[in-house]
Amino acid sequence: MTAQARAHQAQPKVRTTAARALADELVAQGVTHIFGHPGGAALPLYDALHGSPIRHLLMRHEQGAAHAAQGYARATGRPGVCLATSGPGATNLVTGLADAMLDSTPVVALTAQVATSLLGRDGFQEADIVGMTQGITKHNWLVLEPEDVAATVRYAFRIAAMGRPGPVLVDVPRDVLQGEVASEGPYDDPANIADGPRRADAVSLRRAAFAISNARRPVLYVGGGVISSGASAEVRRLAHKTRIPVTTTLMGKGAFPETDPLSLGMLGMHGTAYANWAMHESDLIIALGARFDDRITGKLATFAPHAKIVHLDIDPVEIGKIRKADYPLHGDAKTVLRQLLPLVGAPHTNGWHDRIAAWKAEAPLHYEQTGDVILPQFAIETLWKMTRDRRPIVTTDVGQHQMWAAQFWKCDEPNTFITSGGLGTMGFGLPAAIGVQCGMPDRLVINLNGDGSFQQTMQAMATAVEENLPIKVIVLDNQNLGMVRQWQDLFYERRFFAVELKNPDFAKLAEAFGAAAFRVNRPEELVPAYEAALAVNDRPALVHVRTDGNENCYPMWPAGQSIDTMVVSCPRKKKS
Amino acid sequence: MQETYEIKAKDAPGLLARVESLFRRQRAPIRSFFFEGCEGGPVARLVLVAEADEERSNLLQKQLLRLEDVIEVVRSRDAAAIAQSEFTLEEKTA
Numbered sequence: 121m122t123a124q125a126r127a128h129q130a131q132p133k134v135r136t137t138a139a140r141a142l143a144d145e146l147v148a149q150g151v152t153h154i155f156g157h158p159g160g161a162a163l164p165l166y167d168a169l170h171g172s173p174i175r176h177l178l179m180r181h182e183q184g185a186a187h188a189a190q191g192y193a194r195a196t197g198r199p200g201v202c203l204a205t206s207g208p209g210a211t212n213l214v215t216g217l218a219d220a221m222l223d224s225t226p227v228v229a230l231t232a233q234v235a236t237s238l239l240g241r242d243g244f245q246e247a248d249i250v251g252m253t254q255g256i257t258k259h260n261w262l263v264l265e266p267e268d269v270a271a272t273v274r275y276a277f278r279i280a281a282m283g284r285p286g287p288v289l290v291d292v293p294r295d296v297l298q299g300e301v302a303s304e305g306p307y308d309d310p311a312n313i314a315d316g317p318r319r320a321d322a323v324s325l326r327r328a329a330f331a332i333s334n335a336r337r338p339v340l341y342v343g344g345g346v347i348s349s350g351a352s353a354e355v356r357r358l359a360h361k362t363r364i365p366v367t368t369t370l371m372g373k374g375a376f377p378e379t380d381p382l383s384l385g386m387l388g389m390h391g392t393a394y395a396n397w398a399m400h401e402s403d404l405i406i407a408l409g410a411r412f413d414d415r416i417t418g419k420l421a422t423f424a425p426h427a428k429i430v431h432l433d434i435d436p437v438e439i440g441k442i443r444k445a446d447y448p449l450h451g452d453a454k455t456v457l458r459q460l461l462p463l464v465g466a467p468h469t470n471g472w473h474d475r476i477a478a479w480k481a482e483a484p485l486h487y488e489q490t491g492d493v494i495l496p497q498f499a500i501e502t503l504w505k506m507t508r509d510r511r512p513i514v515t516t517d518v519g520q521h522q523m524w525a526a527q528f529w530k531c532d533e534p535n536t537f538i539t540s541g542g543l544g545t546m547g548f549g550l551p552a553a554i555g556v557q558c559g560m561p562d563r564l565v566i567n568l569n570g571d572g573s574f575q576q577t578m579q580a581m582a583t584a585v586e587e588n589l590p591i592k593v594i595v596l597d598n599q600n601l602g603m604v605r606q607w608q609d610l611f612y613e614r615r616f617f618a619v620e621l622k623n624p625d626f627a628k629l630a631e632a633f634g635a636a637a638f639r640v641n642r643p644e645e646l647v648p649a650y651e652a653a654l655a656v657n658d659r660p661a662l663v664h665v666r667t668d669g670n671e672n673c674y675p676m677w678p679a680g681q682s683i684d685t686m687v688v689s690c691p692r693k694k695k696s
Numbered sequence: 697m698q699e700t701y702e703i704k705a706k707d708a709p710g711l712l713a714r715v716e717s718l719f720r721r722q723r724a725p726i727r728s729f730f731f732e733g734c735e736g737g738p739v740a741r742l743v744l745v746a747e748a749d750e751e752r753s754n755l756l757q758k759q760l761l762r763l764e765d766v767i768e769v770v771r772s773r774d775a776a777a778i779a780q781s782e783f784t785l786e787e788k789t790a
Contacts, residue, residue, distance in 0.1 A: 254710060255717050259764040262709065279764060437758040 159205025184551035186216020191555025207245030222542025266299030329463035344371030345409015374531035517549035517573030547576030
């Protein structure tokens with residue numbers, strides 16, 4: 121508990137309302153920021169938050185509130201909190217909660233509900249948000265007794281953070297918020313009620329260690345679970361001790377330094393060719409906090425046909441869900457890797473490294489910036505080179521720019537690449553950057569965005585300006601829904617439909633919000649514009665970069681197909 | 697293939713919906729179903745007979761155990777156990 125929380129809690133308690141008890145509980149849980157939008161049913165809680173030490177950010181749409189809470193959680197490792205009123209306020213949270221569920225992000229969503237006398241009677245702004253979110257939360261509650269409100273919220277924080285993290289939702293009717301409760305007793309420190317990390321059993325560990333030590337073509341396949349567990353240092357130690365090459369998923373970016381010679385970069389549909397070839401030829405895949413998503417495996421029947429699988433995960437549901445685990449390890453990644461490290465020896469992998477080096481030489485990530493039209497890869501890599509020494513935290517949105525960012529934005533530390541992985545939610549990036557900047561006020565926060573995705577939640581810019589958040593928003597404007605266009609290009613015989621965007625002037629738009637804004641139309645204008653944006657410290661800065669609308673993202677393989685269908689680079693460019 | 701799932705869980709609001717939702721998403725149709733609160737406590741017992749192959753059934757068991765309110769899941773593919781479950785259901789609901 122923070123000193124501020126203790127001071128707030130130490131104030132004399134009398135009989136109070138459930139809303140005030142809830143607000144006190146949030147302080148006790150160490151909440152520093154709430155991302156929310158008020159409304160009628162939520163007013164008792166907003167009134168209770170008046171004068172609270174918690175900073176409330178007034179988001180302009182509840183989807184943005186949920187994404188901001190995700191950004192906060194992913195950057196800090198602590199649960200993010202979003203708040204909405206009943207009915208449409210609550211339903212607007214749904215996309216963000218589904219996103220948090222698929223990406224295992226600890227988010228506590230608080231929703232107000234209509235008064236209990238109206239429940240089930242189609243009252244104004246009534247929606248069964250508990251029913252709607254049952255499948256996209258770890259757990260949720262409709263609290264009907266004022267005395268249960270604070271305790272339920274306390275429990276909700278525990279559930280969100282323990283084991284495999286995820287979102288929870290607490291729905292409280294307006295009259296319950298207004299109900300009187302006895303003053304609360306001593307608060308439990310959340311650190312004292314959290315479960316201890318889970319260890320793997322000794323027999324499974326010895327079997328996995330033997331398999332690793334005797335592999336010939338092993339690959340470490342590292343996912344977001346490693347970052348959630350805080351196990352990046354252990355992965356580094358394991359890789360360096362065994363000299364096993366490492367590939368990361370989109371969610372695992374940063375779990376292992378991508379500038380390390382052992383790194384294969386990201387794998388999967390738009391991953392590096394050499395990471396995918398290594399997985400295909402591997403005789404032992406060591407999956408750490410990863411879940412064999414279909415964007416990784418492609419056609420499952422032909423995925424990694426020669427490989428045995430070591431699968432370590434905190435969630436037993438994931439082990440064997442998609443691919444049978446020959447060596448299952450159920451436990452917390454950090455804890456289990458610490459158990460495993462003394463048991464493993466370095467396998468004989470010299471020939472394997474030679475083969476991988478040849479693949480890296482044969483098919484590196486590649487683009488050619490020539491002429492006056494800016495390639496998005498060039499815009500991304502230029503900014504990465506300019507800022508890498510400042511340890512920026514980057515958020516992305518979803519689409520082509522996200523995949524190019526995954527390829528060309530090299531991450532060397534965890535919690536610095538924050539993106540929507542499982543759900544692929546357009547509109548994630550800008551509000552997530554707001555959450556990140558709140559949680560990490562001293563870090564450089566960059567949002568890489570696309571023109572289509574920026575327009576899904578761009579109203580969050582008003583909040584960023586209001587709060588003087590110095591986030592840098594890079595809008596890569598190719599005047600298209602680029603990834604959809606790419607699929608129409610490659611798989612629908614170039615019948616382009618519903619993908620072309622007649623965009624506003626994003627720089628003027630940003631200025632209208634009160635942000636600093638810069639325009640880039642030619643390659644040589646990039647660096648000066650980035651420099652100017654990086655120099656802005658008192659408000660957001662947006663850089664509107666016009667990019668090539670015809671550029672496609674490679675490597676790529678078609679959804680559900682095997683790796684031998686992978687197209688490493690643009691076939692049309694090769695022909696020319 | 698039919699299988700019986702005997703589930704011990706906290707008797708909390710939404711429990712039935714959460715359990716049913718998992719079977720629906722796994723395309724494992726529920727053929728019969730029984731629910732009772734246990735004597736003197738907040739623990740409920742659910743007995744379901746559903747159609748699921750071995751792989752889906754394994755996954756369902758793990759997903760059921762992941763639910764916050766579920767305490768224990770016992771599965772049986774034994775025909776006698778299924779018949780006994782159905783007999784119990786008929787007896788209880790008669």
